[in-house]
Each structure stands twice: as C-alpha cells, then as structure tokens.
Amino acid sequence: MSHHKIETKSLGYSYPDGHVAIKNISFSIHHGESVGIIGANGAGKSTLLMLLMGILFPNQGEILVGDVHVTKNTLSMIRQRLGMVFQDPDDQLFMTTIYDDVAFGPRNYRLDENEVEQRVMNALETVGISHLKERAPFKLSGGEKRAAAIAAVLSMEPDVLIMDEPTAALDPKSRRRLINLLKGFEHTKIITSHDLDMVLEVCKRIIVIKDGEIAADGNGEDILTNADLLDACGLEIPLALQNCPVCGVNKDKERWVK
Amino acid sequence: MNSMANFSNTLYNMGVMNDLARKDTPIHRIHPLAKVLTTFVYLLILVSFDRYEISGLLPLIFYPLLVFLFAELPAGPILKRILFVEPFIIGIGILNPFFDQEIVIIGGIALSRGWITFFSIFIKSGLAVTAGLLLMATTGMDKLAAALRLLKIPRLFVLQLLLTYRYISLLMEEVARTIRAYSLRAPTHKGVHRSAWGSLAGQLLLRTLDRAQRIYQAMCLRGFTGEYHTGEDAHMQWRDFIYVISWSIFFVIIRLYNIPMVIGALLMGVIR
Numbered sequence: 259m260s261h262h263k264i265e266t267k268s269l270g271y272s273y274p275d276g277h278v279a280i281k282n283i284s285f286s287i288h289h290g291e292s293v294g295i296i297g298a299n300g301a302g303k304s305t306l307l308m309l310l311m312g313i314l315f316p317n318q319g320e321i322l323v324g325d326v327h328v329t330k331n332t333l334s335m336i337r338q339r340l341g342m343v344f345q346d347p348d349d350q351l352f353m354t355t356i357y358d359d360v361a362f363g364p365r366n367y368r369l370d371e372n373e374v375e376q377r378v379m380n381a382l383e384t385v386g387i388s389h390l391k392e393r394a395p396f397k398l399s400g401g402e403k404r405a406a407a408i409a410a411v412l413s414m415e416p417d418v419l420i421m422d423e424p425t426a427a428l429d430p431k432s433r434r435r436l437i438n439l440l441k442g443f444e445h446t447k448i449i450t451s452h453d454l455d456m457v458l459e460v461c462k463r464i465i466v467i468k469d470g471e472i473a474a475d476g477n478g479e480d481i482l483t484n485a486d487l488l489d490a491c492g493l494e495i496p497l498a499l500q501n502c503p504v505c506g507v508n509k510d511k512e513r514w515v516k
Numbered sequence: 517m518n519s520m521a522n523f524s525n526t527l528y529n530m531g532v533m534n535d536l537a538r539k540d541t542p543i544h545r546i547h548p549l550a551k552v553l554t555t556f557v558y559l560l561i562l563v564s565f566d567r568y569e570i571s572g573l574l575p576l577i578f579y580p581l582l583v584f585l586f587a588e589l590p591a592g593p594i595l596k597r598i599l600f601v602e603p604f605i606i607g608i609g610i611l612n613p614f615f616d617q618e619i620v621i622i623g624g625i626a627l628s629r630g631w632i633t634f635f636s637i638f639i640k641s642g643l644a645v646t647a648g649l650l651l652m653a654t655t656g657m658d659k660l661a662a663a664l665r666l667l668k669i670p671r672l673f674v675l676q677l678l679l680t681y682r683y684i685s686l687l688m689e690e691v692a693r694t695i696r697a698y699s700l701r702a703p704t705h706k707g708v709h710r711s712a713w714g715s716l717a718g719q720l721l722l723r724t725l726d727r728a729q730r731i732y733q734a735m736c737l738r739g740f741t742g743e744y745h746t747g748e749d750a751h752m753q754w755r756d757f758i759y760v761i762s763w764s765i766f767f768v769i770i771r772l773y774n775i776p777m778v779i780g781a782l783l784m785g786v787i788r
C-alpha cells in the first residue's frame with residue numbers, strides 16, 4: 259500500500275541557533291514495517307521525529323507521507339495518519355482525567371460522542387488501563403502514564419505509530435509489558451531508543467544515526483551484532499547478544515553455529 | 517527542604533480542585549455556562565456596592581454558603597485557599613485607614629471611614645475569591661474553558677487561560693525539581709542562597725517555557741486547533757436557566773434593599 263509509505267529525501271535541518279542537527283537523511287519506510295532509530299544522546303533522533311510530524315520544517319530536502327508532502331497545508335491530514343508518543347508522558351497528558359485525555363484527539367476531530375467513547379475504551383483496553391479511566395494523570399505511576407500516553411495516540415487510530423524513547427524511565431516489568439504491547443501492534447512503527455534490547459525485539463529494521471547523519475540502515479540483527487559500528491556511534495551490543503559474562507556462553511558462536 | 521515539601525503539596529492541591537469538580541451533586545450537574553453567568557452576575561453586584569457599605573453586603577454570603585453545602589465540598593481545601601489570598605487583600609486595603617481618617621458613628625460606635633472601607637474591601641474580595649473558587653471546584657478548568665467559548669470569548673483568550681493554568685502547575689513542578697536539586701547539593705543552606713537566585717530563576721523560566729512548548733506541540737499533534745471540546749451536551753436546559761435567573765433576582769434584591777436593615781426595622785416595629 260503505497261499511500262502508507264513514509265519517505266525522506268536528503269533531509270537537512272539546523273536549529274535557529276545554527277546547530278546542524280540533521281544532515282542529508284534519506285530513507286523510505288513501507289507499510290507495516292517496524293523501524294528502530296538508534297543513536298547516542300544528541301544524535302538527532304528526536305529532531306528527526308519532529309520533522310516527520312511537521313513540528314519542525316526542514317531547511318533542505320522533503321518528506322512524503324504516502325504521496326503527500328509534509329507542509330503547513332497538509333499538517334492536519336498528516337497528523338491524522340501519524341500518531342506520536344512523546345518521550346515524557348507528562349508533556350502529553352494534561353486533561354483532568356485519563357478518559358478525557360484519551361478522548362482529546364477524537365473530540366478534536368469532531369467525532370460523535372458515542373464513537374469517541376468506543377474509541378477511548380478500545381484504546382484503554384488495548385494498553386490495559388481501562389480501570390484507571392477516571393483517575394487524574396498526575397497520580398499514575400510511570401508505566402501507567404506511558405500506557406495512557408500511548409492510548410491517547412491509539413484513540414486517533416493512526417496508521418503509523420511514532421515513539422520517542424518509549425522505554426525510558428520504565429521499571430523492568432512495565433518495560434516488558436510495553437514491549438509485548440508493541441510487538442502486538444500491526445501499525446507501521448518508528449521507534450527511537452538507546453534501549454537496544456527492546457529495539458532488537460520489536461524492530462526488524464534499524465537505522466543508526468550519528469551526528470545527524472545515517473551511519474547504517476539495515477537488518478536489525480546484522481546491525482546490532484556489528485560491534486565496531488555500534489562503538490563508533492556511541493552504542494553497545496545489546497545484552498541479549500553479548501557473550502554471557504557469568505556462564506561464558508559465546509552467543510556469537512552459538513548464533514553462527516545454528 | 518521544607519519549601520520543597522510545600523511546593524509538592526501545592527502541586528497536589530491543584531489536582532484537588534479538579535478532583536472536587538468531578539463530584540456528582542445538583543450543583544455539579546448545572547450547566548457550566550449557567551454557573552459562569554451566575555458567578556459573573558454575583559461579581560458584578562458585589563463590585564457595584566458603595567465602598568462604605570458593610571451591612572448590605574452580608575446577605576451575599578448566602579450564595580457561596582448554599583453552593584458550598586449543595587456541592588458537598590469539604591471545607592478544608594476551600595478555606596485554605598481563601599486564607600492563602602487574604603494576606604494579599606489585606607495588603608491592598610490596609611492603607612485606607614491611614615488615608616481616610618474622618619470619623620463616622622455607626623450604631624453608637626465611632627469608626628474612621630478608612631476602617632470601614634477596609635472592611636468593605638476585605639469582605640468584597642473575600643466573597644469574590646470564594647465565588648471564583650467555588651466555580652472552579654464545581655466546574656473544573658476544562659468545562660470552564662468550554663463555557664467561556666460558548667460565551668463567544670475569543671479563542672485565543674480562552675487558550676491563554678488554559679495554558680496559563682497548565683503553565684502554573686508546570687512552573688511549580690519545575691520549581692520543586694530545581695529546589696530539590698539545589699538543596700541536595702547545598703544541604704547546609706536553609707532555603708536558596710541569594711547568590712543563586714538569578715541563575716535558578718533563569719533556568720526555571722527556560723525549562724518551563726520548553727515544557728509548555730512541548731505540551732502545546734503535543735496538543736497540536738492530536739488535532740488541537742484552539743477549540744476546546746469536552747464532549748458535554750452543549751445546550752442549557754430549563755433548570756439551568758432557572759438557576760441563573762433565580763440567583764440573579766436574589767442578588768439584585770440584595771443590591772436594592774439593605775436586607776439586614778429592613779429586618780432590623782421590622783423587628784423594631786414588632787417590639788414597639
């Protein structure tokens with residue numbers, strides 16, 4: 259389905275203070291793909307997502323969602339298709355109850371209140387927090403807030419889910435729950451993270467960004483086992499692929515022997 | 517460390533008001549617009565009283581009192597907030613007794629007119645603040661904003677109000693965080709040392725602006741265009757009209773007749 263494709267062509271962006279955050283980035287993401295965007299702190303991951311969502315506009319190059327250019331005039335259409343979950347859920351939740359927060363998007367599109375309720379309940383059930391719907395956002399735990407922020411985006415029924423460091427600041431159990439949730443989604447997914455173990459599990463394809471440029475783009479396992487590449491980009495092979503320091507099992511060998 | 521605890525409390529308290537607004541009582545069920553209009557008439561009547569008036573003002577206390585009772589609000593949180601504002605009101609009115617020292621005799625007691633205006637201001641502002649708080653506690657910020665839009669208050673203005681409200685809680689969150697970070701690294705200081713004020717305040721402003729911007733962006737990403745929808749039925753029903761009209765009549769009567777004096781006169785007549 260070509261109308262779900264996301265494409266960037268030699269994208270470039272520099273912040274008003276002159277800092278060049280994105281240089282010459284081109285890629286194309288197809289319908290149903292799950293793509294991890296990894297890179298050290300300050301590599302430009304969040305900036306790239308903001309460009310995709312039309313929060314920032316590129317100085318160079320262009321972005322296509324389906325066959326539509328991301329410009330000021332097409333924003334409303336683009337934003338119904340792409341849903342973005344922010345890094346800090348507190349930036350996203352601001353209504354007085356979780357229910358109202360999840361309903362915020364659908365209501366903005368003037369859906370009938372019955373439809374709104376159905377969408378809200380669906381979204382809350384998907385992320386497993388329907389029992390919290392009357393609670394105030396600021397009283398929830400980190401994992402619950404994250405779930406609520408995801409529900410708030412799901413209720414808009416986007417084709418593409420974009421997430422900025424979704425596992426940041428989650429405890430192991432919440433993180434595991436989130437990973438399982440993400441694996442269950444059939445949306446096209448674009449996820450930034452330095453949690454490479456999560457990326458390994460959720461994303462088949464990985465784009466590595468270094469200083470605002472693409473350093474690698476390819477199959478997840480190939481990239482995540484390339485120690486030299488990861489090291490050069492300020493990253494480390496995920497624990498799941500490292501040789502076990504306790505029992506000494508050599509995962510590399512094990513993998514290649516199989 | 518004490519100040520840090522205070523800030524966290526304030527933060528928690530902001531939520532308390534919104535929690536109260538989610539109760540289900542006869543007052544809470546009144547259409548937000550009706551409550552906004554009633555409050556508006558109340559404030560109008562309140563400020564229209566003469567600056568030397570005290571006794572005529574007193575019956576106006578029935579409005580907050582009845583709302584308070586029927587909305588089943590807890591006294592603590594509301595009183596705390598009123599007390600929080602009183603020092604500011606006293607600050608505004610306290611100069612009157614010094615400037616206006618002419619003596620008048622009321623009920624056999626000699627009082628300076630300055631003190632009378634002071635008490636009058638004190639009561640008026642107290643009632644105004646209470647009415648505002650009760651509106652918040654029975655309606656909530658979201659519905660309040662929607663009601664203002666129904667009144668055709670410009671979109672930008674309502675948005676400003678909403679963001680300011682949100683901004684204040686953000687600011688306090690940031691203050692709490694900054695002070696925590698400071699006090700952890702300067703454990704022996706009581707409070708924040710003067711030399712650090714400037715940079716702390718600057719930091720705070722930048723961080724809060726940053727956050728407010730991200731929140732606004734997140735709102736826009738979810739289709740926000742400045743219009744605020746709460747999903748409520750937009751129309752007022754006849755009981756909402758009755759609510760506004762009967763209170764308004766009550767307020768106007770209080771304004772036209774000095775009820776305590778009328779009652780006093782009646783009683784005197786009976787005794788005689």
Ligand SMILES: Nc1ncnc2c1ncn2[C@@H]1O[C@H](COP(=O)(O)OP(=O)(O)O)[C@@H](O)[C@H]1O
Nearest residue numbers: 273275277279298299300301302303304305306
């Ligand atoms: N508002 C801004 N103004 C100027 N520079 C910024 C701004 N936001 C981010 N940057 C810079 O742009 C670069 C990329 O930032 P970001 O996209 O947030 O990185 P990441 O999300 O990969 O950690 C960083 O060097 C950062 O300092």
Ligand SMILES: [Mg+2]
Nearest residue numbers: 303304345422
């Ligand atoms: Mg980032």
